[in-house]
Amino acid sequence: MTPVKLDLSPLRRAAAWHWAEYAFWLLPLVAYFVFPKNLALLSQIAITALFCLSLDLILGYAGIVSLGHAAFFGLGAYAAGLMAKYGWGDPLLGLAGAALAAAAAGFLTSFLVLRGADLTRLMVTLGVSMMLYEAANKLTDFTGGVDGLQGVDIQPVLGMFSFDLYGKTAYWYSVAVLFLMFWVARRLVHSPFGLSLRGIRQNVGRMPAIGAPVNARLVAAYTIGAAYAGVAGALLTQTTQFVSLDVMAFSRSAELLLILVLGGTGSLYGALIGTMVFMAAHHFLSDINPQYWQFWLGAALVLIVLFARDGIMGLLRKLSAPARTPS
Amino acid sequence: MTPVLQTRNLSKRFGGFFASKDVSLSIEPGARHALIGPNGAGKTTLINLLTGFLEPSAGEVFLKGEDVTRLAQHQRVKRGLVRTFQINRLFAEMTVLESVTLSVCERLGLGWNWWRPVGDHTAAIDEAAELLATLRLLDVAHTQTRSLAYGRQRMIEIALALAAKPQVLLLDEPAAGVPTDESRELFETIAQLPREVTIVLIEHDMDLVFRFAERISVLVGGALLTEDLPEVIARDRRVREVYLGEALDG
Ligand SMILES: Nc1ncnc2c1ncn2[C@@H]1O[C@H](COP(=O)(O)OP(=O)(O)OP(=O)(O)O)[C@@H](O)[C@H]1O
Ligand SMILES: [Mg+2]
Numbered sequence: 001m002t003p004v005k006l007d008l009s010p011l012r013r014a015a016a017w018h019w020a021e022y023a024f025w026l027l028p029l030v031a032y033f034v035f036p037k038n039l040a041l042l043s044q045i046a047i048t049a050l051f052c053l054s055l056d057l058i059l060g061y062a063g064i065v066s067l068g069h070a071a072f073f074g075l076g077a078y079a080a081g082l083m084a085k086y087g088w089g090d091p092l093l094g095l096a097g098a099a100l101a102a103a104a105a106g107f108l109t110s111f112l113v114l115r116g117a118d119l120t121r122l123m124v125t126l127g128v129s130m131m132l133y134e135a136a137n138k139l140t141d142f143t144g145g146v147d148g149l150q151g152v153d154i155q156p157v158l159g160m161f162s163f164d165l166y167g168k169t170a171y172w173y174s175v176a177v178l179f180l181m182f183w184v185a186r187r188l189v190h191s192p193f194g195l196s197l198r199g200i201r202q203n204v205g206r207m208p209a210i211g212a213p214v215n216a217r218l219v220a221a222y223t224i225g226a227a228y229a230g231v232a233g234a235l236l237t238q239t240t241q242f243v244s245l246d247v248m249a250f251s252r253s254a255e256l257l258l259i260l261v262l263g264g265t266g267s268l269y270g271a272l273i274g275t276m277v278f279m280a281a282h283h284f285l286s287d288i289n290p291q292y293w294q295f296w297l298g299a300a301l302v303l304i305v306l307f308a309r310d311g312i313m314g315l316l317r318k319l320s321a322p323a324r325t326p327s
Numbered sequence: 328m329t330p331v332l333q334t335r336n337l338s339k340r341f342g343g344f345f346a347s348k349d350v351s352l353s354i355e356p357g358a359r360h361a362l363i364g365p366n367g368a369g370k371t372t373l374i375n376l377l378t379g380f381l382e383p384s385a386g387e388v389f390l391k392g393e394d395v396t397r398l399a400q401h402q403r404v405k406r407g408l409v410r411t412f413q414i415n416r417l418f419a420e421m422t423v424l425e426s427v428t429l430s431v432c433e434r435l436g437l438g439w440n441w442w443r444p445v446g447d448h449t450a451a452i453d454e455a456a457e458l459l460a461t462l463r464l465l466d467v468a469h470t471q472t473r474s475l476a477y478g479r480q481r482m483i484e485i486a487l488a489l490a491a492k493p494q495v496l497l498l499d500e501p502a503a504g505v506p507t508d509e510s511r512e513l514f515e516t517i518a519q520l521p522r523e524v525t526i527v528l529i530e531h532d533m534d535l536v537f538r539f540a541e542r543i544s545v546l547v548g549g550a551l552l553t554e555d556l557p558e559v560i561a562r563d564r565r566v567r568e569v570y571l572g573e574a575l576d577g
Contacts, residue, residue: 210409
């Protein structure tokens with residue numbers, strides 16, 4: 001073998017943690033002490049961040065656009081809710097059940113999104129989520145329909161930390177699950193599997209020509225993304241002890257897509273930061289004036305899609321990158 | 328010797344139009360085979376049929392004696408049949424080293440590995456780096472593919488295919504649009520590939536074809552007009568009429 005005179009470290013160390021990442025993960029701790037009265041909102045942010053992460057896995061990495069991702073969130077939410085209602089109230093068990101239910105649905109519907117381009121996929125994902133929404137709406141004996149699912153009785157986390165009125169347990173539980181799932185997703189996107197997903201997103205036509213089974217990879221990615229969404233849904237159920245029909249609503253899917261585009265696709269952190277910015281802005285601005293909130297949200301979306309395609313993460317990257325000399 | 332690649336009455340119809348018509352082709356192991364023909368003769372279509380990019384309307388494809396007609400593209404790649412594209416199909420936002428590492432990973436069967444970072448698969452990265460060294464691409468290893476000059480991108484097109492360790496390599500106009508000096512370098516690289524790699528080349532530049540090929544097939548209107556040694560093709564009246572025209576007179 002000829003020794004290669006090349007510094008391989010940029011690729012070898014691509015998965016190493018950056019100092020900014022450590023700093024980022026101190027935020028949940030800081031937020032806890034700075035906003036002790038807003039733990040419910042902070043938990044919602046963590047849950048939505050996980051939900052957004054799940055969309056980033058399928059859109060930002062595998063390149064599958066979805067307008068119906070709330071279907072899996074809702075399935076997870078109902079799965080965890082029903083389990084708790086019928087005596088399986090252990091939170092971690094609930095997460096596992098929700099992940100399985102959503103993954104099964106993701107796996108089955110993934111075959112529908114394999115065919116066709118973006119528009120087809122938008123319509124198929126939208127259609128599937130509308131069907132599930134209507135099913136949940138009609139199966140009132142099972143889901144409670146528009147009244148929501150009552151009687152969700154969640155046991156203490158790990159048998160030790162019961163959900164308290166202040167939302168402390170709910171917060172730390174949500175943050176812990178978010179972090180663990182993020183950590184796994186981070187491994188995944190830096191693995192050869194993750195690289196192949198980026199390959200599919202960047203040039204789906206080339207992948208079979210280098211020996212990659214594209215459809216199987218997409219099925220896997222979509223299934224994993226669905227499982228992640230299911231876990232996020234379960235977290236919402238468990239921390240609020242209730243499931244309302246709007247877990248599956250179209251507006252949730254659309255808003256999620258908006259958040260991800262705002263934050264920037266394909267970096268995982270874009271999903272997290274986008275969620276934080278969006279929900280914080282929503283919280284502060286919609287109190288002042290709900291109409292203005294919608295207006296500025298729309299304006300921000302248009303500006304980002306036109307001028308900052310990579311969202312907040314793209315801007316951060318531009319700010320932090322040293323001016324590069326063209327080679 | 329069993330042909331490494333063979334077709335039997337391969338046809339492709341688009342509506343009422345035959346882009347490939349009854350093509351029966353046989354390629355020996357280690358061959359340096361050129362596929363020529365005027366624009367629209369069906370050369371790319373034939374490669375698409377061979378690799379499974381298109382499904383034939385009729386006929387069969389055999390790879391090392393095995394009928395692969397029903398196999399998907401990636402399954403044929405796994406069996407050693409690899410192509411490049413006439414129009415670049417690259418991973419624009421990856422660095423050159425990442426792209427080639429991706430291709431190496433797929434060949435090594437690591438594509439389902441979802442836990443260990445790419446960076447820890449040192450064998451794959453080392454192999455990719457070696458390939459870049461062979462192709463004189465080391466200087467751009469960490470450059471994003473999209474920011475490379477076109478000639479370099481054409482080289483990446485080949486690098487991705489070579490990373491798949493082909494037994495049969497199908498090159499669809501590898502030097503199309505590349506400046507002359509760079510195209511010479513590109514063809515030197517191709518000429519230096521070991522004999523274990525069978526090469527089928529589509530090329531319009533007749534100088535390059537006659538320098539490279541030991542056998543030439545001529546396609547016209549989707550059908551195989553003739554196939555023979557380069558010197559015989561050069562003298563063939565029909566070939567001169569339909570395709571070469573003045574090109575060989577000089
Ligand atoms: N998907 C398709 N649908 C309809 N017609 C097609 C399709 N692909 C190719 N053709 C037609 O088939 C014929 C052969 O095309 P092909 O690309 O194989 O030619 P070629 O020999 O590679 O030409 P060139 O030298 O220009 O690359 C052309 O007339 C082309 O228009
Ligand atoms: Mg062609």
